Amino acid sequence: MSVITEMTVDSGEFLLGTVLSRDPEADIELERAIPATDQVMPYIWVTGRELPDFESRVRTSPHVRRLAAVDVVNNQGLYRIEWADDGESLVHGLSETGATILNARGAGTWEFLLQFDDYGGLARFHNYCRRRGIGISLDRVYSPEGIERADEDGLRTEL
Template identity: 45%
Template sequence: MSVTTDLSIPSEEFLLGTALLTDTDVYVELERVVPASRQVLPFFWAIGTEFEAFERDVQSNPNVKNLVSLDRVKNRVLYRVEWSKAVESLIYGIAEVGATILEAQGNDQWRFRLRFNDHSALSEFQEYCIEHDIDFHLDRVTTETDTVRNDFGLTAEQRETLVLAVEQGYFDVPRGVTLGELADEIGVTQQSVSERVRRGAGSVLESVLLEASTREERSG
């Protein structure tokens, strides 16, 4: 049975985090991906406003050979990066055990959501991190069955944001609170709140509707 984990890790613990760590308001987000080799992931989204300073800081890092802006949508920029080093211990460890990066974002502190094929693969990953002195904190471990039954696959941040949004009337008509007001209360960017609400609501709807559809098919 597949296992989903939430873990947090300081940026200095892995190459990608170190290279993308800046003093700007920009934080980095990775899309769902299955790492396939030792190479560091070449694409990432940056969210914020201080992109010129962010680019200067990243390009000055000795681990970065080149940084190219590919697309820009409001306060999000898609970058392609060419790395000076070929090996990234953390990402290689994820690739070694065949895990999938479901979500990853951060600046000085990163949060990863990983899916492993089974508990054995998770144990292999933990052993790999110990052998390579990669220090991380395992925040949560769930199986797919637990995910559907207990929290619809929500991360802790998504659950917190959705609960607050419901309590304060974000889904009411008219709305009782804006995304900006939710962001101020939680202490994150409006973009981050928007993504938590969108992805969290999508996870809940997918779990509820698909489960209901499955029950109908079985009863039919």
């Protein structure tokens, strides 16, 4: 049975968060896409008044090989990030443990909505983070099946 978790992570705990927090004025959301390369999450949506400033700040990171604007309309842009190194351990942990990122957004603190095939996948991810010293907060963990059953019975139960 699959399991969903709502998790928060300080931007300083993972490379993507650290690089993207260089512009505190930008609102950033990871694009849900299935990559055809080895990179796990190469696309991000950025909303902010000064996208050229965001681009400049991110491009100065030694961890970023290339930041490419795919689409930019008004104050929102879709960007592809190519990493200069393979240092993103949180993202690799998500990939290695079979997590699906349903939603992720943040600035100083990131909120992730993740789905695992089972509780074992969540446990492997949690252990992965502990071994690497990545501080995560599991704010809510539940089974989508349990939520659906409660809804069918007319009950609203917060798990």
